[in-house]
Amino acid sequence: MRTRLYVVDRVYLDHAATTPVDPAVAEAMARTLRDVSGNPSSIYAEGRAARAAVDRAREQVAAAIGAHPTEIVFTSGGTEADNLALRGVLKARRGERHALVTTAIEHHAVIDTAHDLERHEAVRLRVVGVDANGVVSVDAIGEAIDADTALVSVMHANNEIGTLEPVAAIGAVCRERGVSFHSDAVQSVGALDVDVRKIPVDLLSVNAHKFYGPKGVGALYVRSGTRIATIQTGGGQEKGRRTGTENVPGIVGLGLALEIAGQRRATESPRQARLRDRIIAGVRERIRDAVLTGHPSERLPNNASFCIPGTQGEDLIVALDLEGFAVSSGSACTSGETEPSHVLLALGLDREIAKGSLRVTVGRSTTEADVDGFVAALARVVTRLRDAAAVPA
DSSP: OOOEETTEEOEEOBTTTOOOOOHHHHHHHHHHHHHOOSOTTOOSHHHHHHHHHHHHHHHHHHHHHTOOGGGEEEESSHHHHHHHHHHHHHHHTTTTOOEEEEETTOOHHHHHHHHHHHHHSOOEEEEEOOOTTSOOOHHHHHHHOOTTEEEEEOOSBOTTTOBBOOHHHHHHHHHHHTOEEEEEOTTTBTTBOOOTTTSOOSEEEEEGGGTTOOTTOEEEEEOTTOOOOOSSOSSOTGGGTSOSOOOHHHHHHHHHHHHHHHHHHHHHHHHHHHHHHHHHHHHHHHSTTOEEOSOSSSBOTTEEEEEOTTSOHHHHHHHHHHTTEEOBOSOEEETTEEEOOHHHHHTTOOHHHHTTEEEEEOOTTOOHHHHHHHHHHHHHHHHHHHHHHHSOO
16 A cells, blocks of 8 residues: 655555555445445345345355354454453353463453453453463463363464464364363454364454454354353344444445455465565564564564664654654553563563564555565664664763
């Protein structure tokens, strides 16, 4: 995606944060907004037309991940899907099992929800660490499960460092132990072959705007027979699992976007992986002491993430923005002080080094020229920031 901002040509390299809406998806949503005006819960013609549009999208999502349409629950996005999975399962098992197992590198939608359940719902929480590449041990997950465990939640791919987790093996352990297994697959669905017939997962979160669909709509796969309670009361939509009138245009966009992603994946994901590797090689060659974060090979095809000593992540973002490149950092600003990401600290990185984090994620529009231009710009920016830091105050 290239747009004009002032007089600078822009290159967008933050596709892990969000992706531009596919033109075909935007057109389908516009047609739905214009032509499908009914409430899907109504039984007259306009309502039936809306219900048909929702049902078609449900079939598209189910087909993309190897599920049955009745196992798809539409939500407002990945965060709600994660919340519904964690809160819904723990609520359904209340009085029977009250323990939750997750990892130290989960998205905030999971880890913050887990801590909230621990504080306010008497849930016993076990957080399992990861190795230096961000990979959780299957054995460690197995050791954390006990007779009180209701749910294990391990993401499929990390949103910051791109590391892929051994979810199939973890799911097998959970199944042997009679424990429900949830995976946040927001970053991987659309980019990888995610098939619930091959991965023994009971709940799986999806988010449309990560694969060129609209923001504000997602889905939770709930395997048939999985016990889950609703976490909000209302009109009983989505078979009582997620009440509230469905976002019909958004759901249409989600279904079509995921279908398109599946059609393009075989060629697009390898192409993006080559661009990712080109970035990694270029940064390692031109940036002294740059540290690749995440697994060196078992990572998302579009994700290159680094820590660059002698810099601050926010400074890198601002300087690269002025150079015409949109990227992101794993660090966040808390109480006026820059603090490194919980993910990077979980890898065992030095706190000061972790503050210089940078995430670069390519997409469908990214070219080799974009990548080469980015690496050159990053080299200039890092030299400038390190020189400025070395000047005595």
